[in-house]
Amino acid sequence: MSLLQQTGDVFKAYFLPALLVLVVLHFAINRYGYGLGKIPGPFVASLTDFWRMFHAYTNKGHQDYLLHRKYNSPVLRVGPKTVAVASPDAVRVIYGWKPVYRKTQIYTTQSQLNSNGQLVENLASTMDEEKHTRLAKPVAAAYGMSTLVEFEPLVDSTSRTFVEQMEQRFARPTKECPLDRWLQMYAFDVIGELTFSKRIGFLETGQDVDQMMYHTGRFMEYTGVVGQVPNLDWYFRIKNPILHMLRPTSNILGFTLKQIREHQKSSHSPSDSHSGPRDFLTRFLEAREKYPDIVDEGLVHDYANTNVAGGSDTTAIILRTLVHQFVTQRSILDKVLGEIGAALRARQAPGDADPDPDPDADADMDRPITWAEGLKMTYYQACIKEALRFHPATAQILPRLVPAGGVELGGHYLPPGTVVGCNAWSVHRDPVLYGQDVDRYRPERWLEVSPDQARKMETSLLTFGAGKRACVGKNIAMLEITKFIPEFFRRFDVELVDPERWKITSTWLAVQSGLDVRLKVRPLESLLAE
Numbered sequence: 001m002s003l004l005q006q007t008g009d010v011f012k013a014y015f016l017p018a019l020l021v022l023v024v025l026h027f028a029i030n031r032y033g034y035g036l037g038k039i040p041g042p043f044v045a046s047l048t049d050f051w052r053m054f055h056a057y058t059n060k061g062h063q064d065y066l067l068h069r070k071y072n073s074p075v076l077r078v079g080p081k082t083v084a085v086a087s088p089d090a091v092r093v094i095y096g097w098k099p100v101y102r103k104t105q106i107y108t109t110q111s112q113l114n115s116n117g118q119l120v121e122n123l124a125s126t127m128d129e130e131k132h133t134r135l136a137k138p139v140a141a142a143y144g145m146s147t148l149v150e151f152e153p154l155v156d157s158t159s160r161t162f163v164e165q166m167e168q169r170f171a172r173p174t175k176e177c178p179l180d181r182w183l184q185m186y187a188f189d190v191i192g193e194l195t196f197s198k199r200i201g202f203l204e205t206g207q208d209v210d211q212m213m214y215h216t217g218r219f220m221e222y223t224g225v226v227g228q229v230p231n232l233d234w235y236f237r238i239k240n241p242i243l244h245m246l247r248p249t250s251n252i253l254g255f256t257l258k259q260i261r262e263h264q265k266s267s268h269s270p271s272d273s274h275s276g277p278r279d280f281l282t283r284f285l286e287a288r289e290k291y292p293d294i295v296d297e298g299l300v301h302d303y304a305n306t307n308v309a310g311g312s313d314t315t316a317i318i319l320r321t322l323v324h325q326f327v328t329q330r331s332i333l334d335k336v337l338g339e340i341g342a343a344l345r346a347r348q349a350p351g352d353a354d355p356d357p358d359p360d361a362d363a364d365m366d367r368p369i370t371w372a373e374g375l376k377m378t379y380y381q382a383c384i385k386e387a388l389r390f391h392p393a394t395a396q397i398l399p400r401l402v403p404a405g406g407v408e409l410g411g412h413y414l415p416p417g418t419v420v421g422c423n424a425w426s427v428h429r430d431p432v433l434y435g436q437d438v439d440r441y442r443p444e445r446w447l448e449v450s451p452d453q454a455r456k457m458e459t460s461l462l463t464f465g466a467g468k469r470a471c472v473g474k475n476i477a478m479l480e481i482t483k484f485i486p487e488f489f490r491r492f493d494v495e496l497v498d499p500e501r502w503k504i505t506s507t508w509l510a511v512q513s514g515l516d517v518r519l520k521v522r523p524l525e526s527l528l529a530e
């Protein structure tokens with residue numbers, strides 16, 4: 001018998017059976033070894049995290065609520081050590097303040113690689129809560145409510161450009177506008193204005209500048225899919241020598257650094273920077289002066305980069321939902337138009353809402369819908385809440401680690417170290433809290449209930465996350481959403497080209513496409529007439 005034959009026989013006799021035993025053992029430990037054996041869920045999910053990876057890859061994350069319905073359980077096992085909980089009460093526990101449940105390794109995939117090929121944790125991605133507290137403090141005020149008033153003119157300037165571009169490029173009966181893309185370009189340019197005092201030029205050029213929309217999209221997909229088995233990130237990205245050779249700095253960070261360099265060319269120090277509102281970058285540079293022991297140059301770059309990476313795709317999703325609902329449910333739009341008309345008529349009235357009316361009445365009428373006006377539109381505010389409920393931007397659980405001592409949720413004990421999280425899509429379809437018709441977009445649900453109930457519904461929304469790690473950009477996003485949609489519909493009559501084109505592709509984010517519309521300029525008189 002040749003040596004080759006002998007080796008083959010040994011392989012068949014010992015190695016293959018041993019491998020089989022190991023594989024079976026591995027799956028048995030996954031299934032029964034983590035104290036989660038009694039929790040319902042897809043069988044394969046209890047064996048391997050690759051189930052969740054496939055689930056995300058095949059666009060099913062945003063439909064997790066269907067799984068909860070299928071297994072008739074708010075608590076589902078979606079991995080050997082991972083549990084999804086669909087209950088508003090669980091939101092308060094998992095994303096509460098005492099104790100703070102730590103973020104899990106999926107967030108490593110949201111850290112960027114710097115020019116030395118090192119992984120740099122940022123405000124959103126760090127798993128170390130003490131570090132997070134340190135990083136958050138110097139910039140908390142920049143994202144605060146009081147800063148919003150200063151940012152409003154910057155949002156207005158981008159809105160004006162958006163309207164101009166729509167008029168020039170699309171406001172013709174036969175022309176189709178791929179509005180899903182344009183809304184994202186709008187959101188990107190707003191973030192550019194707020195962060196660098198400069199629109200990046202998406203709207204003016206009508207192009208995906210430096211392919212940033214493409215790259216942020218791929219980045220979110222990477223997190224959503226590879227993040228399910230985060231160790232893969234080491235091989236695909238962190239320790240990948242070819243990637244490091246070809247592209248040492250990640251595309252998004254590279255783009256941010258370019259914007260920072262251009263910003264610096266137009267100013268010399270934080271204090272003498274730009275006339276007009278102080279942008280985020282200026283505020284981050286001020287934070288470096290005030291907190292030199294915490295904020296270094298690299299951190300300034302990271303702060304700016306987190307705005308770029310986290311602030312546009314998300315906002316565009318909410319804008320798309322609102323437009324889509326308004327063009328497919330005209331009765332809703334009519335009510336909003338009624339409120340817009342009332343806001344504009346109030347500008348004409350003596351002693352109107354604006355304490356400092358423009359002496360030129362036409363200019364006053366032409367100025368974009370203000371934050372104050374948007375907040376007074378009660379029905380439109382309900383439309384926003386309903387959009388945040390109906391189509392949250394993130395399409396997966398926001399995973400956290402169960403701390404020492406474990407936790408009891410939905411009648412199941414979860415041992416320490418279990419990964420647990422809520423998917424906003426599932427929590428927001430809780431029929432007890434939001435009503436039996438949760439699968440419908442119906443703003444009225446927010447107005448029909450008692451103020452107490454409405455508050456409970458609102459505080460259970462997970463669209464912006466919750467607790468210590470909730471979204472710092474929420475106020476900015478609300479400023480954009482509150483102002484932009486009334487402004488857009490005030491200027492244009494919008495018609496959906498083909499309802500069949502609407503599509504949701506979900507990984508980390510649930511991104512819509514197919515919002516192709518035709519636009520007609522809406523005469524102001526039609527809004528002013530009661």
Ligand code: HEM
Pocket residue numbers: 123124125136306307310311312314315316318392393394398399462463464465466468469470471472473474476477
């Ligand atoms: C509608 C728009 C937005 C939505 C739906 C949204 C959603 C979220 C969510 C769900 C989280 C928590 C993620 C988690 O727990 O895993 C988050 C965190 C974060 N968001 Fe947003 N976001 C939006 C807009 C923005 C904007 C405009 C900015 C920046 C200007 C921003 C910056 C951040 C940052 C820095 C964090 C990390 C916060 C921390 O961990 O302390 N977001 N966002």
